[in-house]
Amino acid sequence: MASKVNGVVRVGLIGSGGISGAHGLGFIKYSDKIKCVALCDVSADNLKKRSDQLGGVSKQFNDWKVMLKEMGNEIDAVDICLPHNLHGPAILDAAAAGKHILCEKPMCTSLAEADQIADAVKKSGVTYMSAHNQLFMPVVQEAKRMIDAGVIGKVLWLRSQDCFRAGGEGGDPFKGSWRANAKTQGGGELIDTGYHPSYRLLYLAGAPVESVHGAMGRYVQRIEGEDTASVQVKFTNGVIGEILTSWAFPLPHGTHHIHIMGEKGEIFGSSNTLYHLPRGYDQPSRRNFSDVNTFEAEIGHFADVLREGKRPIHSVEEGRAVLELILKAGQSAEGWQTTAHVKPA
Numbered sequence: 001m002a003s004k005v006n007g008v009v010r011v012g013l014i015g016s017g018g019i020s021g022a023h024g025l026g027f028i029k030y031s032d033k034i035k036c037v038a039l040c041d042v043s044a045d046n047l048k049k050r051s052d053q054l055g056g057v058s059k060q061f062n063d064w065k066v067m068l069k070e071m072g073n074e075i076d077a078v079d080i081c082l083p084h085n086l087h088g089p090a091i092l093d094a095a096a097a098g099k100h101i102l103c104e105k106p107m108c109t110s111l112a113e114a115d116q117i118a119d120a121v122k123k124s125g126v127t128y129m130s131a132h133n134q135l136f137m138p139v140v141q142e143a144k145r146m147i148d149a150g151v152i153g154k155v156l157w158l159r160s161q162d163c164f165r166a167g168g169e170g171g172d173p174f175k176g177s178w179r180a181n182a183k184t185q186g187g188g189e190l191i192d193t194g195y196h197p198s199y200r201l202l203y204l205a206g207a208p209v210e211s212v213h214g215a216m217g218r219y220v221q222r223i224e225g226e227d228t229a230s231v232q233v234k235f236t237n238g239v240i241g242e243i244l245t246s247w248a249f250p251l252p253h254g255t256h257h258i259h260i261m262g263e264k265g266e267i268f269g270s271s272n273t274l275y276h277l278p279r280g281y282d283q284p285s286r287r288n289f290s291d292v293n294t295f296e297a298e299i300g301h302f303a304d305v306l307r308e309g310k311r312p313i314h315s316v317e318e319g320r321a322v323l324e325l326i327l328k329a330g331q332s333a334e335g336w337q338t339t340a341h342v343k344p345a
């Protein structure tokens with residue numbers, strides 16, 4: 001078990017761009033137990049933006065290696081919000097420096113790197129948390145509770161989806177971005193937005209993956225990887241799962257973010273609404289949950305995990321399992337056989 005952090009957790013934020021602003025809201029909300037004390041980014045504009053949001057962070061760096069060295073014992077942990085290809089190197093450096101780690105998805109972009117990370121985290125004894133923020137969605141938590149309580153009996157099939165038209169009609173949202181490049185992205189849409197429905201599926205299925213088959217397309221976005229993926233998954237407990245995810249079209253009408261069929265009924269829902277339809281009934285019951293900012297919840301959970309010395313909801317093992325599913329989906333998709341899902345010319 002990793003050592004506990006006494007008092008307020010002091011964090012060095014590595015990558016101060018888009019999503020770090022959502023993490024920033026968590027540092028602000030839970031300032032009694034976690035504080036961002038150092039920033040790192042190669043962009044002066046993004047350092048300023050994040051520092052302003054957080055009420056002024058004077059320790060600023062352009063290189064995380066320098067940050068780890070110079071901050072020394074002044075930080076307990078790092079929060080990594082970098083482009084995907086930089087996650088693995090930053091995690092390995094942070095683990096070598098003895099810092100606890102929260103890392104945005106994906107953990108890294110290859111299984112070899114994932115195994116190196118598993119070794120490094122184990123050896124250094126730090127805590128690693130995968131930033132799987134959608135696990136904090138009330139519908140996901142309640143669906144999991146209902147499944148575990150046997151409300152729909154044995155689970156037979158489940159689906160997890162996340163689809164939207166990125167950039168709207170006629171836009172080119174990824175122009176010049178690291179997301180358009182299969183190397184820096186580590187693939188296409190599936191390893192980015194599609195990563196969320198993937199870990200939700202694994203969480204709800206509650207068993208290891210036996211086999212994966214993917215199909216991919218690039219319909220709208222000007223990126224090297226796929227913009228749409230459909231993945232079939234067989235779990236070792238016999239459950240069948242599927243993932244649909246896209247930057248080309250919205251959630252298919254009448255379908256949901258999660259849908260689970262069991263022997264005694266079904267559970268389905270999106271955003272803050274969850275339905276339960278017992279077998280043999282025509283009309284589902286419906287429950288609405290109040291909005292939860294899942295990024296704030298994630299930062300609060302990271303602080304609790306470090307202060308109480310407990311295991312995070314998802315760690316290295318789950319980070320590796322999601323990555324393996326995504327890479328296998330790409331390798332099995334005809335015409336998209338490379339690890340990075342790039343469609344051959």
Ligand SMILES: NC(=O)c1ccc[n+]([C@@H]2O[C@H](COP(=O)([O-])OP(=O)(O)OC[C@H]3O[C@@H](n4cnc5c(N)ncnc54)[C@H](O)[C@@H]3O)[C@@H](O)[C@H]2O)c1
Nearest residue numbers: 015016017018019020040041042043046081082083104105
């Ligand atoms: N959980 C979610 O819903 C969600 C949403 C968006 C992004 N993300 C994840 O967050 C991560 C970052 O995505 P983003 O949208 O914030 O990207 P971004 O491009 O807005 O931010 C990345 C930041 O990293 C900085 N950077 C690049 N190279 C660097 C280096 N060598 N050293 C230091 N800083 C460097 C960039 O200047 C930029 O500020 C990705 O892993 C992405 O998948 C998660």
